[in-house]
Amino acid sequence: MRTGLAIPPGPELPPAPAEPALVIRDLTVTWGERPALISVDAAFPAGRLSAIIGPNGAGKSTLLKAVLGMVRPLSGRITVAGIPVARARDRIAYVPQRASVDWDFPVRVADVVEMGLWRRLGLLRRAGPAERARVAACLDRVGMAELAGRQIGRLSGGQQQRVFLARALVQEAELILLDEPFAGVDAATERAVIGVLKDLRAEGRTVIVVHHDLATVRDYFDHVLLLNRCSVAEGPVAQAFTADALQQTYGGRLPAAYLGQIGLGGQ
Amino acid sequence: MTGLADALMLGAGWNAALVTIGAALLGGAAGAVGSFLFLRGRALISDAIAHATLPGVGLAFLIMAGLGGDGRNLAGLMAGAAATALLGVLAVEAIGRRTRLTEDAAIGAALSVFFGAGLVILTVIQSLPAGRQAGLEGFLLGATAGMLLHEALIVAIGGAMAVAAVWALRRPMILAAFDPGFATATGWPVRRVDLAMLAVVLAITVIGLKIVGLVLIVALLIIPPAAARFWTERAVGMAAIAGALGAAAGWVGTAISATAPALPTGPIIVLTCAALFAVSLLVAPQRGALAALVRHRLMRRRVLQRQGLLAMARGVPAADPAARAVLRGEGLIDAAGQATAAGRAAAARLMRDEARRALLRRLRPDHPALQSDDGLTPIDALLATDEIADLDRRLMRGAGS
Numbered sequence: 001m002r003t004g005l006a007i008p009p010g011p012e013l014p015p016a017p018a019e020p021a022l023v024i025r026d027l028t029v030t031w032g033e034r035p036a037l038i039s040v041d042a043a044f045p046a047g048r049l050s051a052i053i054g055p056n057g058a059g060k061s062t063l064l065k066a067v068l069g070m071v072r073p074l075s076g077r078i079t080v081a082g083i084p085v086a087r088a089r090d091r092i093a094y095v096p097q098r099a100s101v102d103w104d105f106p107v108r109v110a111d112v113v114e115m116g117l118w119r120r121l122g123l124l125r126r127a128g129p130a131e132r133a134r135v136a137a138c139l140d141r142v143g144m145a146e147l148a149g150r151q152i153g154r155l156s157g158g159q160q161q162r163v164f165l166a167r168a169l170v171q172e173a174e175l176i177l178l179d180e181p182f183a184g185v186d187a188a189t190e191r192a193v194i195g196v197l198k199d200l201r202a203e204g205r206t207v208i209v210v211h212h213d214l215a216t217v218r219d220y221f222d223h224v225l226l227l228n229r230c231s232v233a234e235g236p237v238a239q240a241f242t243a244d245a246l247q248q249t250y251g252g253r254l255p256a257a258y259l260g261q262i263g264l265g266g267q
Numbered sequence: 268m269t270g271l272a273d274a275l276m277l278g279a280g281w282n283a284a285l286v287t288i289g290a291a292l293l294g295g296a297a298g299a300v301g302s303f304l305f306l307r308g309r310a311l312i313s314d315a316i317a318h319a320t321l322p323g324v325g326l327a328f329l330i331m332a333g334l335g336g337d338g339r340n341l342a343g344l345m346a347g348a349a350a351t352a353l354l355g356v357l358a359v360e361a362i363g364r365r366t367r368l369t370e371d372a373a374i375g376a377a378l379s380v381f382f383g384a385g386l387v388i389l390t391v392i393q394s395l396p397a398g399r400q401a402g403l404e405g406f407l408l409g410a411t412a413g414m415l416l417h418e419a420l421i422v423a424i425g426g427a428m429a430v431a432a433v434w435a436l437r438r439p440m441i442l443a444a445f446d447p448g449f450a451t452a453t454g455w456p457v458r459r460v461d462l463a464m465l466a467v468v469l470a471i472t473v474i475g476l477k478i479v480g481l482v483l484i485v486a487l488l489i490i491p492p493a494a495a496r497f498w499t500e501r502a503v504g505m506a507a508i509a510g511a512l513g514a515a516a517g518w519v520g521t522a523i524s525a526t527a528p529a530l531p532t533g534p535i536i537v538l539t540c541a542a543l544f545a546v547s548l549l550v551a552p553q554r555g556a557l558a559a560l561v562r563h564r565l566m567r568r569r570v571l572q573r574q575g576l577l578a579m580a581r582g583v584p585a586a587d588p589a590a591r592a593v594l595r596g597e598g599l600i601d602a603a604g605q606a607t608a609a610g611r612a613a614a615a616r617l618m619r620d621e622a623r624r625a626l627l628r629r630l631r632p633d634h635p636a637l638q639s640d641d642g643l644t645p646i647d648a649l650l651a652t653d654e655i656a657d658l659d660r661r662l663m664r665g666a667g668s
Contacts, residue, residue, distance in 0.1 A: 068452035089454035096448050105306065105445045106502050115446075118438045119453045151500040171453070 013201070013222070014047070019082060021046035021175050021206035022067065027076030029062050036062040037073075040231045045223055046081070046174075047204045049197060051211040051237075054227035055250050060210040061097070063227065064177050068094055080175055090119060093173035095164045097180050103153035109163050110135055110148040116170035138169040143192055158189030165193055169200075176200060178209045182216075194220055215262045217241055274522035283525040285419040286411040286478070290517035290536060292426035293475050297484070298491035298513025299433045300467050302506040305492040306444040311371065312359060312465065314485040315378040317472050319355025320348035321385025321481060324406050325392055332397050339402065341418050341477065348406075349473045355381050356465050409480035409533030411521065418477060425474035432467050433506065440464055441502045478517075479533035486537040487513055494544040497551035512547075516540040568593055569643050573617065575599070579606050580614040620645045623658045630661075 020043040029037040037059040044050045052060045065071045067078055067085060080088035093116070113135045114127055121127060127135075139145045142162040147155065152163065161181055168176050178197075182190050197207050197220075211217065217224060217237060224241050226232040226249040233245035243264040246254055277284040304310050327347025332338035355377050362373035389403055402410065433440075439460040442450035450457050468488065475484045495509035520536030549557050575590035576599070584604050585591050594600045599610030606614065624646045627634055636649035647655050 065448075068448070069454075070448050070451045089452070092452065094449060094452040096446065100448055101446050102444075106496065106500050106505050107441070107445060108500060111501060112445075115438075115442060115449070116453075118442065119455070121438075123435050123438060167449075 014204075016045040016047050019046065020044055021081060022208065023077075023079045024063070024067070025077045027063070027066060027078065028074045029059070029066055029071055029076075030074050035229060037066070037227075038229050040076075040227070042225050042231055042234055044206060044208055044225075046206050047201060048206060048222040049201050049220060050206075050208045050223040050225065051217055051221040052208065052225045052227055053211055053214065053217065053241075053246075053249065054232075055253075058228045058249075060227055061179055064094075064179055064208075064210060067177065068092065091174045093168035093171040093176045095161075095168050095176070095178040095181055098157060098160055098164075098184070101152075101160075103160070105152065107152050108148070109139065109144060109150050109152060109155070112152055112163050113138055113166045113170050116167040119171075134170055135166075138166040139163075141169060142166045142196060156186070158185035161185050161189055162192060165196060169196070173205070175206045175208070178207070180210050180212060182211070182213060214246070214258075218263065270526040271522060274525040275519065282414060283521075285416060286414050286532070287518055287521040287525070289414070289419040289422040289426075290411070290478050290521040290532065291514045292423050292517070293471070293478055294487055294491070294513035294515070294517030294536065294540075295510040296426035296429040296433075296513075297471050297475065297487035298495070298509035298511070299430055299506045300464075300471050301488035301513075302492040302495065302502070302509045303433065303437075303440040303444065303464055304468055304488060305496075306502060306505075307440070307461070307464070308444070309370070310489045310492075311374050311485075312356070313468050313472065313488045315355050315359050315374045315381075316352045316465070316469050317481040317484045318378045318385070319352045319381035320472060320476060321351075321382055321406070322388055323347035323349065323351030323385075324403060324476070325385055325388030326351070328392060328403060329388070332395075338397060341415075341421065344403075344406075345421070345473045345476070348476060349469060351381060351385075352469050352472060356469065360462075405480070406476050407480050407482055408531050409476075409478050409483065409536075411478055411524075411532040414477065422474050422478065425470060429467050429471050429474075430510070432463075436460065436463055436467075437503055437506070445502075478521075479536055480531075483533045483537050486540055487516070490537070490540040490544050491516065494540075494547040497547040497554045500553075512543050513540070516543060572597065572599075573643060576610075576614045576617045579610060580618050616645075619662075620647065622662055623647065623650075623655070626658055626662060 022042075022044040024040055024042045027037055027040045028035065040059075040063065052063060054060050062071060066073050066076070069086065069089070078085040080091055083091075085092075110132075114131065116138075117127060117131050117134070121131070136145065136148065139148055142165050144159060144162050144166060147159065152160065155163065165178075165181065168178075176197075181193055185193070197209070200207055201222075209221070211221070218241065221237055223235070224237050225234045226240065226245050228249050228251070232249045233240045233242075241264075243259045246259065246264065274283060274287065277287060301310070301313070304313060324344050324347055327344045328338040330347070331340055331343045336343075358377045359370065359373045362368055362376070363370045392403060439450065439455045439457075442453075442455055443457045443460045443464075447457050450460075471488065472481070472484050475487065479487060491509040491513040492505065494512050495505045498508050499505050516536055516539040520539040521532055523539070524530040524532045524535040547555070549555055552558055571587065571590040571593040574587060575585040575594040578585040578590070579594070579600070585594065591600065591604065594610065595602070599607060599613055601607055624640070627646065627650075628637060631637075636646060639649060640646055650658075
């Protein structure tokens with residue numbers, strides 16, 4: 001098991017390339033007449049771990065879905081490494097929220113991971129020994145190699161999360177998006193997942209996480225976007241993740257004692 | 268019975284052999300396609316497609332007869348059936364996408380409206396001089412008696428093409444059913460995949476009209492996949508098994524109906540499907556009802572035995588008579604309810620196991636063995652021998668002090 005918490009974030013990272021990995025300009029998404037995101041601008045640096053933070057209904061998942069082409073924005077431009085996102089689908093990997101999947105579906109763990117290769121294999125090419133080896137390597141990386149033959153519903157929540165992370169790994173994408181990967185998982189899974197994410201960063205990949213646990217933001221992430229339908233603050237965690245910005249994001253509902261607990265008191 | 272054996276071996280005549288092979292191919296293709304429809308949770312849309320073929324059959328007959336041709340030309344009737352079935356699917360899709368109605372409501376509306384329109388057109392045809400012998404009502408429940416070679420060939424070729432299409436589309440169809448968000452995110456056109464799947468279902472329905480009829484084709488699309496789900500945990504395997512079950516049902520059902528010409532083919536095929544489903548539901552090894560019952564009984568037995576032994580260790584008889592019956596059955600108590608030597612040994616083993624588990628929980632609450640422990644299996648099965656020895660040493664010391 002990797003112990004990701006032991007890897008300190010920060011100064012030894014190489015400087016981020018000048019061009020951000022993901023740029024969002026003036027993104028507006030509405031559900032019927034109700035705006036979910038209003039003119040959001042954001043630029044996520046390449047080779048960094050970024051968090052999207054905000055209260056329930058702030059549009060965090062909607063932002064990911066817009067990037068992934070799952071919802072059609074009313075307006076806005078999204079580019080991945082300078083390329084319009086519609087032409088960059090093969091550069092993006094995605095780990096969905098656990099609730100979005102039918103767990104009684106007849107697939108085994110290794111089949112789910114293989115799905116990450118299907119786009120490249122196309123309709124007809126069979127998965128050969130090279131593909132199977134890559135699937136096995138990615139399962140091993142998240143500590144799930146022994147359960148490769150298990151039906152997907154017979155796993156714990158944390159194990160399911162790791163399988164979906166392995167599916168994203170097998171895609172070997174430059175940009176990896178995760179929707180609440182730490183929601184409802186055990187501590188061992190949280191350690192394993194953050195360890196893998198930090199390894200991905202060390203390989204120069206860009207990781208963007210919709211995150212709900214304010215207490216771990218400073219340990220896990222380099223860059224943060226505080227979102228509540230509009231972009232409230234964005235930047236390196238040290239500058240953007242402040243008590244003031246959090247109170248704006250959460251509508252002043254965070255108790256001062258809580259902010260003190262997560263190291264943001266006295267401001 | 269020789270009649271049935273002959274029919275099964277394709278020995279009941281040229282025509283019956285044709286129909287048998289055609290029905291088997293149709294059943295195989297329908298089972299394979301139906302699996303993906305079933306996994307997508309849209310099995311019932313096939314019923315709307317099937318019922319929406321009827322007005323097309325009638326209209327095609329009227330047009331062909333009106334143009335002075337043979338109104339019964341099968342290819343023409345199938346083209347008409349496909350045209351109105353397509354309208355039916357598009358209606359269901361449009362209602363589902365543009366309104367807040369759920370798909371089942373849209374299916375119910377489209378199904379009954381198209382079927383009603385079809386019945387009106389058939390009644391009109393019946394009143395025409397050319398319409399009396401049209402035999403169009405055979406499309407309702409299937410009529411295979413007078414099947415011609417080229418008609419059987421249409422079924423065979425159409426079925427093979429449908430299977431090929433399903434094979435080619437298996438990956439996007441699995442993704443669209445399992446995780447449509449991921450499918451979209453990785454660039455699969457989910458909506459077009461869904462439409463392609465419905466197109467294959469439509470093709471199967473149209474080529475199956477002549478054999479099982481539009482009322483019952485839905486059974487060939489739904490029952491074999493439902494039966495196959497009992498046997499496998501993989502989507503492609505499920506489609507293969509459903510195809511095999513559908514082909515078997517087509518083959519056997521047609522052979523049975525060939526032995527008694529008064530039996531309609533479609534209903535016999537469907538009943539054969541249902542028999543295969545019932546067998547699957549009962550005897551499938553993992554998901555079957557009997558396996559579940561056996562697992563439940565074994566589990567109950569283990570729980571009761573544990574209760575009984577814990578009571579015995581406390582020196583009282585088990586409160587639950589079922590627990591006493593289990594202990595008696597295992598020879599752990601005698602007829603008077605007194606613990607036997609084997610019973611006392613088993614109770615001692617259980618108490619040692621409980622003590623080890625409690626100690627492990629106190630010393631190493633994060634031990635992986637405790638994660639996978641179910642509280643019934645002896646904990647020593649999950650521990651290394653040196654770990655057990657260490658626990659036992661500590662227990663001995665604890666008892667000594």
